[in-house]
Amino acid sequence: MAEGASEAAPAPRVRLDAVRFVWPSGEEILSGLSLELAPGQVVALVGRSGCGKSTLLRLAAGLSTPTGGVIDVGDARRAFVFQRPNLLPWRTVAENVALPLTLMGEQDPAAVASALAQVGLTDAAHKLPQALSGGMQMRVSIARALVSQPTLLLLDEPFSAIDALTRARLHSELGQILDERGLTTLLVTHDLHEAALLADRVIALAGPPLRVLLDVPVSLPAPRGRRDLYDPRVGALVHQLRAALDLDTPP
Amino acid sequence: MSRALPALIGLVALVLWAALAARLPEVLLPLPIEVGRALLKQGPRLGEASLTTAFAALTGLGIAAVFGGAAGVLFARSPALERAFAPYTLLLQTVPVMAIAPLLVVWLGYGLKVSVCTAALVSFFPILTATVAGLRATPPDQLDLLRLYGATEAQTLWLLRLPSAAPFVFAGLRSSAGLGVIGAIVGEFVGSNGEPVSLGYLVLRSARSADTPLTFAAIVASTALALTFYATLRRVETRLIGAWHPGAS
Numbered sequence: 001m002a003e004g005a006s007e008a009a010p011a012p013r014v015r016l017d018a019v020r021f022v023w024p025s026g027e028e029i030l031s032g033l034s035l036e037l038a039p040g041q042v043v044a045l046v047g048r049s050g051c052g053k054s055t056l057l058r059l060a061a062g063l064s065t066p067t068g069g070v071i072d073v074g075d076a077r078r079a080f081v082f083q084r085p086n087l088l089p090w091r092t093v094a095e096n097v098a099l100p101l102t103l104m105g106e107q108d109p110a111a112v113a114s115a116l117a118q119v120g121l122t123d124a125a126h127k128l129p130q131a132l133s134g135g136m137q138m139r140v141s142i143a144r145a146l147v148s149q150p151t152l153l154l155l156d157e158p159f160s161a162i163d164a165l166t167r168a169r170l171h172s173e174l175g176q177i178l179d180e181r182g183l184t185t186l187l188v189t190h191d192l193h194e195a196a197l198l199a200d201r202v203i204a205l206a207g208p209p210l211r212v213l214l215d216v217p218v219s220l221p222a223p224r225g226r227r228d229l230y231d232p233r234v235g236a237l238v239h240q241l242r243a244a245l246d247l248d249t250p251p
Numbered sequence: 252m253s254r255a256l257p258a259l260i261g262l263v264a265l266v267l268w269a270a271l272a273a274r275l276p277e278v279l280l281p282l283p284i285e286v287g288r289a290l291l292k293q294g295p296r297l298g299e300a301s302l303t304t305a306f307a308a309l310t311g312l313g314i315a316a317v318f319g320g321a322a323g324v325l326f327a328r329s330p331a332l333e334r335a336f337a338p339y340t341l342l343l344q345t346v347p348v349m350a351i352a353p354l355l356v357v358w359l360g361y362g363l364k365v366s367v368c369t370a371a372l373v374s375f376f377p378i379l380t381a382t383v384a385g386l387r388a389t390p391p392d393q394l395d396l397l398r399l400y401g402a403t404e405a406q407t408l409w410l411l412r413l414p415s416a417a418p419f420v421f422a423g424l425r426s427s428a429g430l431g432v433i434g435a436i437v438g439e440f441v442g443s444n445g446e447p448v449s450l451g452y453l454v455l456r457s458a459r460s461a462d463t464p465l466t467f468a469a470i471v472a473s474t475a476l477a478l479t480f481y482a483t484l485r486r487v488e489t490r491l492i493g494a495w496h497p498g499a500s
Contacts, residue, residue, distance in 0.1 A: 058395075061399060062399070063395050063398060079399075080395075080396070080399050082392050086390075086392045086393060086396055088393065088410075088411065088414070088415075089496070090414045090492065090495045099396075099400070100400045102410070103397065103400040103401065103402045103406055103410075104400060104401070128494055129495075130495060148400070
């Protein structure tokens with residue numbers, strides 16, 4: 001998926017080596033997990049709630065510190081898309097998108113405009129977030145993540161609180177952005193179809209402590225659209241993941 | 252109906268007041284019409300007194316906002332500092348201002364300084380606690396967002412914590428607005444010699460001279476003052492944060 005990203009900084013290789021994470025309560029979430037993401041690779045992490053995949057994402061983002069092991073993201077510029085849009089309600093859409101630049105002491109109205117155009121929200125630049133629908137807010141959140149020209153994108157169930165129609169549209173938009181920018185991406189999701197549509201590789205996880213149940217490549221050309229959902233290869237992948245996660249058995 | 256109900260309740264209260272006052276001597280409870288007459292007759296004096304009390308209450312509120320807000324920022328940043336000063340800040344809240352006021356007269360002499368001080372003292376605590384609560388209520392995801400982009404502590408405070416705390420701070424200011432008027436009047440009971448004339452002084456003097464209609468008129472003016480402060484702050488709040496904070500619109 002790295003084509004078209006020649007002008008941007010190179011996407012990093014991400015390496016997790018024997019990473020441990022233990023909460024102060026003593027609960028061990030990661031006990032020596034090792035994982036590697038190739039530059040520009042989009043990897044989806046799927047697993048039951050509470051297995052520790054969001055913790056893994058926070059560790060990769062530098063928002064939590066591992067108890068042991070090594071997380072090497074090189075000199076990646078990280079961006080994080082949260083489960084909720086997480087916009088600052090007192091800032092306009094454009095100001096929200098510009099926030100990472102403001103924090104880095106940069107001003108680049110052209111970059112803000114370009115990020116907003118990429119998610120189709122140019123006309124909403126001067127609105128406050130509450131004037132937007134949930135789907136539009138999530139697009140602002142994606143624009144904010146893209147504005148700082150990240151090389152490592154971390155997405156924590158970004159579409160879980162969005163209706164099915166909006167989600168379908170966002171899948172297509174995000175798929176296109178990932179294809180154009182060639183970012184190394186870690187996507188945490190519960191939606192196996194979403195994983196199949198967006199990722200180059202899907203890792204099924206269980207825990208805690210977090211362990212890999214299945215690590216499979218997605219063998220469909222990118223970017224993918226809704227019609228690919230009916231591709232037998234997607235069906236087979238989802239079936240394989242369901243079996244690995246034991247989703248047909250109640251927890 | 253919802254708009255008419257408060258007016259109806261007020262009207263019923265007025266009728267009950269009039270009915271009760273008709274059976275009692277005026278020195279105990281004057282008729283509402285007598286209070287109205289006192290308001291008209293003493294209008295210029297009450298206006299001047301209201302301005303004096305408003306000045307004392309507003310200055311006190313301003314001092315409390317600056318010091319309460321600054322202490323709130325420090326306490327929210329350092330729980331150890333908050334624990335160290337908690338007993339003393341609580342002291343400000345629990346010691347009756349009426350008991351402190353005579354001491355203030357001894358220290359500061361008669362005049363506005365006493366009522367400014369008492370207004371500041373009673374306004375301080377709600378602003379402090381509201382600021383601390385507001386700063387600590389910053390959503391963790393938003394803090395993570397700023398941390399992700401390497402925000403400094405000053406950037407986090409200025410760009411996130413303070414705006415996020417604004418609804419709490421306004422709630423504290425609104426509580427303190429009414430308290431500030433009460434504090435100023437208590438200070439005037441003890442520390443005003445009538446130069447300049449103030450609402451506290453008028454209440455005290457009129458009560459002592461059994462001019463109950465004027466006492467009531469001064470009480471009405473005090474209430475109007477507190478309500479004006481409250482409504483003005485509410486308006487400022489709506490103007491500043493109403494666009495994004497539903498509770499303020």
